[in-house]
Amino acid sequence: MNAIEVNHLRRVYRAQIGVFNRSIKEVVAVDDISFEVKQGELFGLLGPNGAGKTTTVKMLTTLLIPSAGSATVAGVDVVKGANEVRKKIGFIFGGERGLYWRLSGDDNLRYFASLYGVDPSVSKKRIPYLMELVGLKGRGNERVGGYSRGMKQRLHVARTLLHDPDILFLDEPTIGLDPVGAREFRNVILDLQSQKKTILLTTHYMFEADALSDRIAIINKGCVIAMDTPSGLKKHVSDLSVVEVETFGASETALEKLRALPFVDSLSIEDREQKQILLVQTTRGAEAVPDVMTALEGQRVGRVIVREPTLEDAYVRLVGGAA
Amino acid sequence: MNTFTKNIYLFWQGTILSYRALFAWLRPVTYMASKILMPLAQMFFFVFLGSYATDGTATDFYVIGNAIQITAVSGIFGVTFSVGGDRDAGTLPYLFGTPANRFMIFFGRAFMHVIDGTIGVIIALTWGVLLMGLDLSRTDLPALGLTIIITTFSTCGLGLLMGCLSLLTANVMFVNNFVYFSLLIFSGANVAISTLPVWMQVVSNVLPLTRGIAASRMLVAGGSLSDVFPLMVSEIGIGLMYGLLGYFLFAWFETQAKQRGTLETV
Numbered sequence: 001m002n003a004i005e006v007n008h009l010r011r012v013y014r015a016q017i018g019v020f021n022r023s024i025k026e027v028v029a030v031d032d033i034s035f036e037v038k039q040g041e042l043f044g045l046l047g048p049n050g051a052g053k054t055t056t057v058k059m060l061t062t063l064l065i066p067s068a069g070s071a072t073v074a075g076v077d078v079v080k081g082a083n084e085v086r087k088k089i090g091f092i093f094g095g096e097r098g099l100y101w102r103l104s105g106d107d108n109l110r111y112f113a114s115l116y117g118v119d120p121s122v123s124k125k126r127i128p129y130l131m132e133l134v135g136l137k138g139r140g141n142e143r144v145g146g147y148s149r150g151m152k153q154r155l156h157v158a159r160t161l162l163h164d165p166d167i168l169f170l171d172e173p174t175i176g177l178d179p180v181g182a183r184e185f186r187n188v189i190l191d192l193q194s195q196k197k198t199i200l201l202t203t204h205y206m207f208e209a210d211a212l213s214d215r216i217a218i219i220n221k222g223c224v225i226a227m228d229t230p231s232g233l234k235k236h237v238s239d240l241s242v243v244e245v246e247t248f249g250a251s252e253t254a255l256e257k258l259r260a261l262p263f264v265d266s267l268s269i270e271d272r273e274q275k276q277i278l279l280v281q282t283t284r285g286a287e288a289v290p291d292v293m294t295a296l297e298g299q300r301v302g303r304v305i306v307r308e309p310t311l312e313d314a315y316v317r318l319v320g321g322a323a
Numbered sequence: 324m325n326t327f328t329k330n331i332y333l334f335w336q337g338t339i340l341s342y343r344a345l346f347a348w349l350r351p352v353t354y355m356a357s358k359i360l361m362p363l364a365q366m367f368f369f370v371f372l373g374s375y376a377t378d379g380t381a382t383d384f385y386v387i388g389n390a391i392q393i394t395a396v397s398g399i400f401g402v403t404f405s406v407g408g409d410r411d412a413g414t415l416p417y418l419f420g421t422p423a424n425r426f427m428i429f430f431g432r433a434f435m436h437v438i439d440g441t442i443g444v445i446i447a448l449t450w451g452v453l454l455m456g457l458d459l460s461r462t463d464l465p466a467l468g469l470t471i472i473i474t475t476f477s478t479c480g481l482g483l484l485m486g487c488l489s490l491l492t493a494n495v496m497f498v499n500n501f502v503y504f505s506l507l508i509f510s511g512a513n514v515a516i517s518t519l520p521v522w523m524q525v526v527s528n529v530l531p532l533t534r535g536i537a538a539s540r541m542l543v544a545g546g547s548l549s550d551v552f553p554l555m556v557s558e559i560g561i562g563l564m565y566g567l568l569g570y571f572l573f574a575w576f577e578t579q580a581k582q583r584g585t586l587e588t589v
């Protein structure tokens with residue numbers, strides 16, 4: 001049995017726009033999504049903002065009724081068996097809200113444990129264990145209002161593990177965390193993965209999806225546009241190399257010349273303080289470098305490197321192509 | 324622990340924690356002020372105004388009326404905070420994502436306020452005895468105690484309904500104040516109901532507090548439990564009616580939110 005099965009799931013929101021001339025606007029948040037997640041797998045849902053990730057997770061966690069299609073979690077239909085599903089899953093929607101800020105960390109966990117019907121003798125041992133797992137040992141007596149954002153987000157992880165669910169839904173769990181906080185968070189996720197939990201993780205950080213996921217579905221505009229292992233997805237761009245060129249105030253005409261080169265697949269530019277990094281996707285590998293340099297003649301150029309494509313390059317090609 | 328004691332324990336724990344989590348007057352100083360000084364202020368105001376208007380012949384009428392009415396501070400404001408607070412805390416998705424019994428969650432939110440409101444009334448009556456010449460020597464105190472608890476319970480029933488409204492609209496503080504101040508008049512705390520226009524008497528009759536205040540006045544004047552028994556049964560009925568209406572609204576809110584996608588998640 002698969003831990004999660006999603007069959008042609010669809011969700012349309014009806015939003016009222018305009019105060020005076022009331023018209024109803026339909027937003028297709030999830031158009032037609034199907035996938036399966038095996039037991040113990042860490043499955044990544046990757047996609048740009050507004051792709052429909054959160055909407056999908058809400059339907060799978062019984063918080064939103066699908067407009068069409070169906071899904072089962074732990075073999076139970078998420079609409080008909082909602083209460084059964086709730087006992088078997090844990091979930092987090094990224095961000096620091098959703099906790100009782102006036103209560104201590106421990107009391108938040110006690111409250112949610114009571115809602116999940118966890119036996120008091122069990123939660124008494126489990127709460128300190130979970131606080132330690134998420135790196136909040138010794139902070140359980142403090143009011144959550146005084147926690148940092150990262151601490152609150154980690155407390156959410158502890159909250160979601162109270163009833164020891166087998167399946168976890170983590171919707172952008174690292175959103176808004178600083179790099180150190182995000183790394184600590186990823187270590188917690190790795191810990192859960194080693195405990196054989198099934199995890200559905202949504203994120204729009206590529207390296208995060210790449211580092212953690214067994215398989216990834218890339219979704220865009222409410223549809224799955226690719227689904228594979230991270231290395232499988234990178235094969236989509238295995239014909240490509242990326243030439244990274246550091247420039248300082250490269251002119252628009254030079255960039256145009258670069259784009260016009262026949263072997264340049266795509267050009268994207270990352271701005272970094274005074275300099276820019278030009279990312280040239282090409283099928284010619286290192287041989288492309290002299291021509292790239294010619295196109296940039298007269299510009300101030302720094303470091304030049306040629307590298308293998310990353311998941312991000314695959315993503316840019318896939319999402320860019322579908323857009 | 325067997326299942327029954329376990330469930331009682333969990334209900335109790337959830338009740339206390341949600342009270343602390345969602346009730347605004349958490350800091351001891353603010354809480355004490357609301358519990359001790361606020362009743363005193365309200366009683367002084369109405370008792371002196373009322374005594375002045377009636378040449379001091381009916382002081383007890385105002386003392387008892389306002390002391391019992393104090394229960395609406397917990398019953399209306401407190402309960403509304405406790406039900407509606409999840410909206411501000413952003414905890415609704417996490418709450419509705421649990422398999423917890425909704426009936427228990429809902430009524431658990433009012434539970435502590437029944438105790439809290441009862442204490443508030445006792446404090447207010449103490450002020451009445453100490454400062455305003457209230458005489459309880461002829462009163463069946465256990466019966467009065469029971470009346471206070473029942474009245475607080477029924478007021479909390481209305482509070483539960485108001486709390487549900489606060490899940491639907493952000494403007495509930497206005498509605499709360501309106502209800503609280505309306506109760507000052509409609510409940511008969513400060514006016515004899517028989518002197519009100521007929522339509523107002525009709526409203527009085529479907530509100531909590533009205534019968535509780537009437538029963539308390541009868542008991543203070545030397546009445547017995549059997550005299551007030553019918554009033555108390557109706558008071559319980561009114562509390563249950565509002566509480567159940569609130570519960571159905573709560574259940575409806577959850578279903579609607581899942582269908583329309585309005586269960587905010589940040």
Ligand SMILES: Nc1ncnc2c1ncn2[C@@H]1O[C@H](COP(=O)(O)OP(=O)(O)O)[C@@H](O)[C@H]1O
Binds near residue numbers: 015055056
């Ligand atoms: N409650 C809602 N009402 C109306 N539209 C919504 C609602 N929630 C999300 N949407 C819209 O649905 C689309 C998908 O949103 P979402 O699932 O949050 O995407 P993601 O999580 O991938 O960023 C977006 O266009 C968003 O504006």
Ligand SMILES: [Mg+2]
Binds near residue numbers: 053054055171172
């Ligand atoms: Mg999202």
